[in-house]
Amino acid sequence: MIPPFFVEGLNLSVVMPAVSPCPATPCLRHESRVVCDQARIVPYSETEAKGMRMEPISPQEFTPCEFTTEWRGAFENAEVNALHAECFEHRLLADDWWSQVNRFSLGWVCSRHLGRLVGFVNIAWNGGVHAFVLDTMVSSAFQRQGIAKALIGEVVDRAKDTACEWLHVDFDPHLRQFYFDACGFRPTDAGLIALK
Ligand SMILES: CC(C)(COP(=O)(O)OP(=O)(O)OC[C@H]1O[C@@H](n2cnc3c(N)ncnc32)[C@H](O)[C@@H]1OP(=O)(O)O)[C@@H](O)C(=O)NCCC(=O)NCCS
Numbered sequence: 001m002i003p004p005f006f007v008e009g010l011n012l013s014v015v016m017p018a019v020s021p022c023p024a025t026p027c028l029r030h031e032s033r034v035v036c037d038q039a040r041i042v043p044y045s046e047t048e049a050k051g052m053r054m055e056p057i058s059p060q061e062f063t064p065c066e067f068t069t070e071w072r073g074a075f076e077n078a079e080v081n082a083l084h085a086e087c088f089e090h091r092l093l094a095d096d097w098w099s100q101v102n103r104f105s106l107g108w109v110c111s112r113h114l115g116r117l118v119g120f121v122n123i124a125w126n127g128g129v130h131a132f133v134l135d136t137m138v139s140s141a142f143q144r145q146g147i148a149k150a151l152i153g154e155v156v157d158r159a160k161d162t163a164c165e166w167l168h169v170d171f172d173p174h175l176r177q178f179y180f181d182a183c184g185f186r187p188t189d190a191g192l193i194a195l196k
Pocket residue numbers: 087088135136137138139142143144145146147148149150170171172174175177178179181182
């Protein structure tokens with residue numbers, strides 16, 4: 001089940017059904033470039049916590065939003081495992097991404113097309129001023145449409161709102177155009193040791 005989560009700064013919690021997002025679940029607009037208004041804000045009753053909550057709208061009311069990009073968006077582990085296996089060309093794994101990113105990451109971004117996870121990036125964090133772009137991936141059928149650039153743009157905007165001062169990335173040479181030209185990283189020296 002996709003867990004309910006809290007939207008920073010808005011005092012909203014989102015009630016997510018136990019099925020995959022869009023079109024069955026609403027999309028939520030909060031501060032930045034996410035997404036569409038397919039949810040309704042309702043006050044908590046007296047017996048509930050203070051604040052407001054978002055309730056899914058009915059299927060009749062729902063108009064699917066084509067692409068959504070969401071910082072710290074909810075996801076199922078199976079979705080990320082499938083996307084990672086496709087994009088990095090390895091067998092399907094059963095990693096617990098949800099626990100991992102919630103423990104160790106500054107954040108992550110989910111990009112969805114009609115509810116299907118088509119892009120993802122994970123931002124590891126040292127707990128201080130350094131954050132690290134990992135696992136940038138876009139499903140092959142959706143590549144070269146600016147989705148990864150939008151993922152990184154969302155990360156940069158969000159990371160600027162934190163105490164982090166530096167966003168790092170490393171990559172294979174063929175992605176210089178993507179990271180340097182499209183995303184605005186500047187070249188720097190970096191090092192790497194294979195431990196296994
Ligand atoms: C790398 C990856 C995330 C790019 O996703 P994407 O959504 O296709 O990228 P975008 O459409 O946002 O690309 C923006 C620009 O970056 C450049 N770019 C993107 N992918 C590129 C590639 N494979 N080779 C060269 N330039 C590339 C292009 O200039 C592109 O603009 P254009 O399409 O108008 O020419 C995607 O190809 C992918 O998932 N690859 C497999 C996993 C991987 O290697 N991830 C990187 C880990 S460091």
